[in-house]
Amino acid sequence: MVGVSSDGARTEPTGVLERRLSGFSLSGLGFYHGNAAIDRVEIAGPHDATGPGDTPSRRKLFTCRPAGDVEAAAEQCAREILATLARRAYRRPVTGADVDTLMRFYDAGYAERGFEGGIQKALERLLVAPEFLFRIERDPVDIPAGTAYRLTDLELASRLSLFLWSGIPDDELLRVAEEGRLGEPDMLERQVRRMLADPQASALVENFASQWLQLRRIRGVAPDADIFFDFDENLRADMERETTLFLESQLRGDRGLLELLTADYTFANERLARHYGIPGVYGERFRRVPVDPGQRGGLLGHASLLTLTAYPNRTSPVLRGKWVLDNVLGMPPAEPPADVPALEENHGGRKVLSMRDLMEQHRANPACASCHRVMDPPGFVLENYDAIGRWRDTDEAGAPVDTAGALADGTRVETPAGFREALLAYDVSIVRTITEKLLGYAVGRTMEHYDQPVIRRIVYEAEADDYSWSSIVLGVVKSMPFQMRSAES
Structure with missing residues (x-):
């Protein structure tokens, strides 16, 4: 209301955000529980809450x-x-x-x-x-129900601005649509490229990442504070920021989609760099930094996604393997039977088992074996990352991490770097999966079997441009599902 912003819900006197400890009294555990501490407050006028003031938005409003x-x-x-x-x-x-x-x-x-x-x-x-x-699209008069028809230029402009900007058309896009020229292929491409270059295209990154990668779920994860005591609100926000900045750099640079998995850089500030073991990064400002290709590269090395695909107290080869199959390769495994027992966890009073040993016991159940033979191998390859995405060389049992795994075709991989390299053999499947997710985001529905020819065509035509972001986005915008709809009854 007064233009005050904060990086988190609570701050300590030192300026370090408290970590959330659900179900416990902070004062009872000895943590800071005094009066609220404020690091910085910035207030900009107008200071009279009831006065009209003079802002850029008001100057634009009052023509x-x-x-x-x-x-x-x-x-x-x-x-x-x-x-x-x-x-x-x-x-x-x-x-x-x-x-x-x-x-x-x-x-x-x-x-x-x-x-x-x-x-x-x-x-x-x-x-x-x-x-x-609402986005209102009116059927033409006297058109039979179920008949496919092309959107008007004005309706297309609304779809386009909501897709790329998550907002309304600007004056130029609206003017072109009113003139009936937006449907012209050259004009449509010109407008798409202009809109992708606009700062408002950041909304595409943020909202598509939220839907495809479920990135905003990171705000709700709660790693076990007794195990991961250095995880706090600052680190949580930094994880999300890293992935958003990385995706935006890919879109702005019009990089190929496969670089999402192979990029040799990321974005980090001092806190996240320390989490990753990257030296020489100081301060709160995020900047582009190189990563050790033996440990990280592309999205599969991002702590945000690695934390989302883990449990509060441990890693999960199942969740990580399923995530790769579903969101990267487009090969979602079958749903588990309803009566499958939960994984038996390590408990005190007996030998601590490695995650691989625990999963071997779980797969002994015939009802579990068929799915886990598919999901677990790609998940095991990511076991070098703990439940909050830190690199580790030893597992819960204190033994060297065993990252041996395999892809669906039986290709054996031993390390995260080898995994990324092996995934490139599935380049068409990866691009098709991302394209399907993007088209579904653009039209606001789940893709069906009858959409697959359109998706394959977009991927085929984008190959000549190394599957660049612009070629995929243009393919989506020019596609029949985006430009047409069926008349309702």
Whole structure:
């Protein structure tokens, strides 16, 4: 409300964020439990909460000002402002009826608080209008149910801006659509490339990463504080930030999709670099840093994803293997039977077993064996990473980590680096999987069997451009599922 931001919910006097300890009293465990400590507060005006102030958004909003306080002049200016805003909000040319509806609310607000009160009241009405809140695509008149038809240019503009920017079309995109030129292949490609270069395209990275990689789930994970005592809110936020910055660098650089798995760099600040064992990185600022290819490379070395695919107290070859099969290779394993018993954990009073030994016991159950033969091998290859993504050479039993694993075709791999190299043999499957996830994100539905020819075509045509981000995005935008829809009954 006052422009105050914080990196976390609580801070210690030292400036280090407390870790969350669910179910325990912090004071009872001896942790800091005094008054709230604030590291920094920045407050920017206007300081009068009820005053109008002068901000860039207000200057853009008020495209005119009435001359004096003459009611007629104020009404004319209000019509101009509301017509401009309604065109953007509704993503189409506005009608006289659209503006008249808003003006009725303006009149009510004007009677109470003058010109700006009227604009505020009309804006409140505009922001709850169904045409602003929903993407409305109207079927052509007298078209039979189930008939496929092409979207209008204005509808296509809305889909495009929501896909790439998670927002409404800007003036240029809306103007091109109103002129009926957005459907022209050259113009469409020009607009897509322009939009990808715009800072608003960061929304594509953040929201697609959340859906494909489920990255935002990192905010809810809670590693066991007794085991991973140095995991806290700062580190959690740094993990998410690393992956977001990495993906954005790939999109901005128009890199090939396979580099998501092979990149020899990442983004880190001092805290995350220390977590990874990367020397020479100081301060809170994130910067691009090289990584040891023997230990990390691409997304499979990111602590965010490694933490998401682990349990609070240990790693999980099952979760990690399933994640690779589903989100990278597009080969999701079958769902487990309902009556499969849970993995028997290590407990005190007996010899500590390695994760591989525990999984061998679990696979002894015939009901478990068939799925785990597929899921476990790619997960074992990632056992060098603990449950919060740190590199380790010994396992829970104190023995050297055994990372021997295999791919679905039987290819044996021994290390994470070898795993990344072996995955490149599945280049088409990997690109097809990411393309399917991206197309599903773009159209807002799960892909079906009848979408597969379209996905294969996008991948085939993108091969000539080394599967660059722009070639895949353009393929999605030009595809039939994106540009067409079926008439409803």
